[in-house]
């Protein structure tokens with residue numbers, strides 16, 4: 001039997017873009033219904049950064065890949081709150097020069113840097129963005145120590161966390177969307193349907209009129225006045241394409257590709273350096289924006305994965321996992337990818353092409369990151385690419401660099417953007433300057449897909465600030 005719902009504004013997806021849109025619009029008096037494909041999972045009911053979390057809160061258990069040479073593994077949150085529930089919580093405002101470049105290159109109207117930064121300030125308050133009040137994890141101190149010895153710029157990145165007074169890094173409570181903007185939207189009357197996957201938006205010419213969904217195998221329909229698609233940078237273009245919307249949609253996927261290594265430290269001197277339930281809050285920015293270094297989730301299962309590229313030589317290290325932590329080198333990429341919905345397939349096909357400059361930067365990044373680890377007193381470093389040597393000395397780094405090829409590396413990303421870029425330049429952009437899809441009267445995008453390029457820093461604040469700006473504009477123009 002088909003279940004039917006009605007609303008003024010249908011919001012697809014409850015992540016950084018969807019939850020903020022819902023709060024602003026519900027508070028402005030609109031009748032808001034959010035549909036979320038994934039389940040509601042209370043923060044704290046699964047262990048952060050664990051394989052259990054990947055199983056419950058990630059799309060396809062976190063095993064998704066953009067095809068290319070090399071292919072790039074990517075992960076998306078799939079639960080109430082989307083990526084904000086599972087991510088590292090590291091907060092960066094969008095850089096001013098990035099905002100200015102986007103405004104001029106993509107002809108984005110009403111996009112004053114000061115206005116965006118004022119919204120960022122508001123977000124910082126709403127999410128309790130702050131540094132760790134107490135002790136840092138060993139993984140954080142390693143990155144800081146190594147970079148300091150080299151004289152490379154590094155620092156602590158504040159997070160959206162609350163802490164008991166003076167508490168250490170692992171005692172924070174992540175201020176994700178299920179704790180902040182979603183409850184705020186419910187207080188203002190918004191409703192959410194979890195475990196509801198939107199399959200198709202039905203259009204009549206320029207107007208979208210209804211949505212077809214599936215819930216527990218049963219059909220659901222929703223009639224609405226306007227629809228705001230916030231499924232994230234991979235799902236949003238696929239949803240739009242299934243609705244027959246294709247202009248500049250899904251053709252400019254931008255990511256921050258990363259390569260990884262595991263580093264082992266002497267237990268007698270450093271104790272256990274692995275903190276499975278947390279990541280480093282330090283980043284090395286000496287070579288930013290082209291290249292940044294940080295800490296990755298280092299749960300024992302992920303340590304095993306990070307050693308698989310050269311298991312024959314590296315595999316025995318897995319039994320020493322408490323002495324190992326994983327780090328990444330991320331780059332800004334010139335390359336671009338495609339997202340294509342394919343009839344009959346649940347997930348879109350995703351491809352990504354790294355340029356030669358991107359591939360070279362990944363190699364340089366890994367070499368510099370290994371240098372940081374040696375300076376921080378790593379005994380052994382295990383770079384994640386096929387045929388990599390164990391790095392114990394500076395001389396080994398030269399050997400490693402000569403053996404590296406991006407095509408042999410386990411490249412991955414968690415920062416996905418730009419598949420429906422916004423701006424009034426119709427040649428470059430899928431939506432207008434405020435997220436209305438070109439060629440439609442009532443289909444909006446309001447998530448990471450709108451970012452014209454990957455911002456060069458962790459993107460959630462950029463996603464939220466732009467989504468809040470656009471939602472306010474919508475509320476100003478349409479009476480609730």
Ligand SMILES: Cc1cc2nc3c(=O)[nH]c(=O)nc-3n(C[C@H](O)[C@H](O)[C@H](O)COP(=O)(O)OP(=O)(O)OC[C@H]3O[C@@H](n4cnc5c(N)ncnc54)[C@H](O)[C@@H]3O)c2cc1C
Pocket residue numbers: 012013014015016017018035036037038075076077078079080081082083084086087088089090091092196197198199230231232233235236239414415416446447448449458459460461463
């Ligand atoms: C592991 C990880 C670590 C990260 N670390 C950081 C960090 O430290 N700092 C930072 O700034 N950023 C980080 N990010 C990135 C950040 O989480 C994203 O930029 C942000 O969540 C994007 O917001 P969004 O609204 O575009 O999409 P999401 O937050 O991904 O939300 C999209 C939601 O839409 C739902 N959805 C999709 N399709 C459908 C459909 N058909 N029907 C119904 N619902 C649907 C999904 O289930 C999902 O819940 C990280 C991401 C990951 C995955």
